Amino acid sequence: MNSSILPLRARKRISLTALIDVVFILLMFFMLTSTFTKWSAVPLKAATTGGESVSAVEPQMLIMHDPDSFSIRGTDSQARLALSELLPRLDATQSLILVPVSEIEVNALVRALELLKEAGHESVQLGQLAK
Template sequence: MRKHHRRRRLSMTSLIDVIFLLLLFFMLTSTFTKFAEVELAAGGGGTGATSATAPVFLRLEMDRLSLNGTQRDMTALADALKPHLSRTAGELPVVVALQADVTAQRLTDLLVTIRTIPGLNITVLEAT
């Protein structure tokens, strides 16, 4: 005579516990950051027209920032640009020259700072 083994039902409790532990793990190890966008316009063909206003030159290096050859702090850039803005009737052209060691984050920090100042026409040059 053969013995009939009755199959035991699998408990779903342990599976649910594992799923909740995984969910808790991924929620605690994830970082939630807000990504910002910086609008960049691609350069197009110019007409060769010159502006009556002399441009302001910003030289961005990894550890320094200079405005028309004078070293400036990025937090005080708005105050440094105010005298130049008061001399213009329209938009003030700002030319940003990048050095080879400048990271994308450093450029983004500068552009975010500059975008808070109204009345600027920003041009970014390639890294040298």
């Protein structure tokens, strides 16, 4: 048969609406079920009022000059040391006050708190120097 005699069938167009809906549902599913960062809490003690009992031992004040240098207030040597060098000098049973001196990024402060906790210092508070 001659193809010129037969009428041409109109091509059906495929609707993409259903495909777009499926892609959108998959996108929402993967966005809601994926985890991009690991969230963890850093336990901090709240500031205490003057009426509460204070321990007989004065807490050591650990001064954070920048993310890599720390010093202990009240010691003769005011040398700035890395936290890994300073940890053996600290008493793990004594409470600490961590004082960031300059504008330190939160990541550095949280990392210092985590390192102190890993070294066995359970009682760490954040403080600030009196002006």
